[in-house]
Amino acid sequence: MSTLSLFDYKVSDLHELLHKKEVTVTDLVEESYKRISEVEDKVQAFLTLDEERARQLAKAQDGKIGTDQSKGLLFGMPIGVKDNIVTKGLRTTCASKILENFDPIYDAAVVQKLQQAETVTIGKLNMDEFAMGSSTENSHYQRTRNPWRLDRVPGGSSGGSAAAVAAGEVLFSLGSDTGGSIRQPASFCGVVGMKPTYGRVSRFGLVAFASSLDQIGPITRTVEDNAYLLQAISGLDPMDSTSANVDVPNFASSLTGDIKGLKIAVPKEYLGEGVNESVRQSVLAALKVLEGLGAEWEEVSLPHSKYALATYYLLSSSEASANLARFDGVRYGYRANDAESLLELYKKTRAEGFGDEVKRRIMLGTFALSSGYYDAYYKKAQQVRTLIKKDFEDVFANYDVIVGPTTPTAAFKVGENIDDPLTMYANDILTIPVNLAGVPGISVPCGFDAGLPLGLQIIGKHFDEATIYRVAHAFEQATDYHKQKPEL
């Protein structure tokens, strides 16, 4: 049975309750751990809990309520963090054996920002190893389940982050998105997930997978909470030379509910072949809702969409093969026993420490970058990336947002695609182009297929998350999909 939970409230409501002294930070933190103790054996979203520190912090924060220090909106809010974001003194594994005992010696930029906002970290969330996957089945440690139906995957790679929010184990969470890893699990788990513009959020302390694509973003129950959490983690960071020197607007002020005259583009490629009929119908119904709110939509074309998947796998794997070279058993992480030479140490450590999907991508990337193949694969993919980016620029010259499904189907069964890399990769065909173009995109709940949530993807211009939030919020207020909860 669905039970009432403090996490049914929005951040702004909880903030008020804290200040009226109707709840305490300790209540919020205990709500998390109580729910975790009730459902975690089914959901398996967490790799590491930080109970002692969280309880201490909650106690200290309760002493500050009513003072200036408690004024921040996120003060005392319990959060979960994906396990590829480093947390000082709190084990960070990337769901890989190679980092099984890794104890970070600094905090990621976003974690420092959360500390400034005074959220309380509940624990670290499961994921596909090094964020490579679409089902969280590639975790070395455990298989997270979809809270809506336990025989289904939660999506990936931020599967733990989405499942924990959907299951009411935390109020909200952080994930990371390289080709859909926030939006796809948000869609599968019926929650709100935003991949911000590339450069909006510092990647300092995010264990790198594909540096030109990776971006950290918030996963929440509501659009409003999402806007608040993105607000807290955005901004230029001197420690990340790819973070952008661009003003961060007040995202919440765009949640007006007014989308009259808004121009929506609907790419025909996003509703075509390979997209499940119930997904298509739910998106068409969502467009009707948006029309009813005064927006206009037209069909457009992103003609290079079909090439995005191949482009993505060549580029992301190439970047990964370079980024993951650092895991060699020397400075940190797992080290193989009994290696007689340094070369053998590297090879055995990496063979024993990485899972199959990670090895596959490292090898694909190494091949695409190797002498004689570089121009044919890596450079070619970078050129096609230019064409894909231009598709978006052309459409955004005439439209405010692009709308389509987040995924071609609802959540698939555990084990269904695990032995077939190409079928697994095809899950991301609607999210990958967004990363290649570097634009922001959100997934918001827009319906159900046989009891499994579906997501509506809203894509915006570079650094125009505000318009995305405005549309997503207006849609959310006009529907009640976000109010439904899984029965666990």
Place this chain on the structure above:
Amino acid sequence: MSRISNDQVKHVANLARLAITEEEAEKFTKQLDAIITFAEQLNELDTENVAPTYHVLDMKNVLREDIPKQGLPREEVLKNAPEHQDGQIKVPSILGE
């Protein structure tokens, strides 16, 4: 025709510093061949005069002042090293290989 041979997979694994078994080499050859064959659809596109995108934002040469500051303490840095001695990380012998 296959795009990648068993020998090439072993060569790539060596470049990537991954020890692989015969069975793994066989499995990865099949899988990588399928992925590379799929990727070759990019050849349908004429990219003759298209500049490659390395980075989506228009940023070049992001520089900062070169100001010296304290690094991380040595004990902290060594905390995660699998083996260390006298303040240095220890590895198997390199000379004589």
